[in-house]
Amino acid sequence: MELEKNINKIHTFFNKNLETQTEKLKHAFRFFDKEWKNVHEVGIYEFIDSSLSADEMNPRLEKHLSSLMKYTKDIFNHLFISTSQRRMSRYEKQLKVILNVRDVAKRRCNHFNEYLNVRGQRNVTMTAYHNDFPGLVHFVYINRNIDQLIAPTINVNTDSRTRTSKIPTYAIIKQYLWDFWQYAEQMVTEGYTSIIIKHGDFSYSYFLWFEDVLGKSLTSQRSLKSLFQSKPPTGILSGTFYKDIIRYLFPSEAVGSVHCYELVCIHVGIVSNDFVVTSCKRLSRLLWEATGEAHSPVNLL
Numbered sequence: 466m467e468l469e470k471n472i473n474k475i476h477t478f479f480n481k482n483l484e485t486q487t488e489k490l491k492h493a494f495r496f497f498d499k500e501w502k503n504v505h506e507v508g509i510y511e512f513i514d515s516s517l518s519a520d521e522m523n524p525r526l527e528k529h530l531s532s533l534m535k536y537t538k539d540i541f542n543h544l545f546i547s548t549s550q551r552r553m554s555r556y557e558k559q560l561k562v563i564l565n566v567r568d569v570a571k572r573r574c575n576h577f578n579e580y581l582n583v584r585g586q587r588n589v590t591m592t593a594y595h596n597d598f599p600g601l602v603h604f605v606y607i608n609r610n611i612d613q614l615i616a617p618t619i620n621v622n623t624d625s626r627t628r629t630s631k632i633p634t635y636a637i638i639k640q641y642l643w644d645f646w647q648y649a650e651q652m653v654t655e656g657y658t659s660i661i662i663k664h665g666d667f668s669y670s671y672f673l674w675f676e677d678v679l680g681k682s683l684t685s686q687r688s689l690k691s692l693f694q695s696k697p698p699t700g701i702l703s704g705t706f707y708k709d710i711i712r713y714l715f716p717s718e719a720v721g722s723v724h725c726y727e728l729v730c731i732h733v734g735i736v737s738n739d740f741v742v743t744s745c746k747r748l749s750r751l752l753w754e755a756t757g758e759a760h761s762p763v764n765l766l
Contacts, residue, residue, distance in 0.1 A: 468509075472501055475540070490543040497536035503529040597751075598744050602667065602731040603638055605646075606752045609707040609725035615752060638731070645669040646729060656690030661738050668732040670741050672749075675711070676724045680753075683723060685714035728752075 479486065479494050486494070507526040522530075594601060594617060605616045645662075649671035652660050658673040675683040692713050711723045728749055732741055 468513075487543065490540065493536050493539040493543060497533065497540060500529055500533040500536060504533055594748075598748060600732045600736045600740065601744060601748070602733060603642060604728065604730045604748060605642065606729075606749070607727040609727065610721075615755075641667060641669075642729070642731060645671070645731070649729065653689060656688050658689065661741055663734050666734045668734050668736055668738075668741055670728075670730045670732070670745060672726075672728045672745060674726055675714070676726070677718075678722055678724070683715065687714050689714070 475494075476498070504526065507523060507529055509526065509530075512522060512526060594604075603617070605614065607614050645664075648662075649660055652671075653673060660669075660671040662669050675685070677683055689710070692710065707725050711718075711725055715723045726749070728745055730741065730745055730748070732744070736744075
């Protein structure tokens with residue numbers, strides 16, 4: 466019978482692992498075994514084969530079955546619920562293995578971490594852009610076609626401070642950049658693709674434009690504003706957001722035939738807007754050449 470098979474499984478388990486069992490578990494099993502013998506002697510199989518209901522069960526059989534159930538629960542509790550020393554030891558061994566795997570992975574990833582740190586700090590070969598583009602403080606160029614971002618290192622002393630702040634200069638420029646980028650994203654949702662504003666000591670500019678595979682500027686007949694009414698603004702890590710924009714603005718163009726670019730620049734505030742536009746045209750052309758996409762400069766405005 467199925468009942469006999471299950472009881473035999475419990476006996477086999479305890480006989481194979483008798484030396485590793487706790488005293489409480491051994492005690493519970495001894496009484497479990499005793500009650501099973503009593504249930505067997507009182508006539509559990511005869512009752513199962515009969516047509517009697519549970520209310521008509523022999524009182525002695527009912528008593529021994531209740532005890533058998535109690536010790537079965539005790540065994541289950543000791544094996545799977547209670548935090549015995551044996552169970553904790555197994556947990557500690559598993560934890561040790563996990564920590565060892567973590568340490569090995571961490572050591573192997575350190576090489577890539579150092580490489581990415583260097584690439585993140587020195588990802589533009591033109592380190593003398595300040596000489597080539599006077600008045601340019603910083604820029605970020607993004608090729609949305611291949612998901613490539615280029616930005617130079619802010620070459621200032623990490624211990625430098627402004628006269629009125631204890632915050633390092635590079636941290637201030639970084640915060641200015643991200644504050645403006647957030648503003649530019651909001652303006653894009655209103656349909657603007659070219660922005661130049663002056664705030665404080667700096668002039669900020671943002672350009673979003675599209676080209677075909679030959680580098681010719683493309684003009685959409687649809688408005689970005691209508692698209693962004695149903696989509697929230699995005700950031701640099703945008704997934705397929707800009708690909709969705711291309712499909713919306715240029716529905717008749719083949720997939721991959723429209724390239725999307727973004728350029729954000731920070732200039733000193735004394736330069737004129739015309740100077741900013743001219744500087745950004747030259748910069749975008751140089752960046753195309755540096756990234757292997759040598760196109761003719763486009764009209765950003």
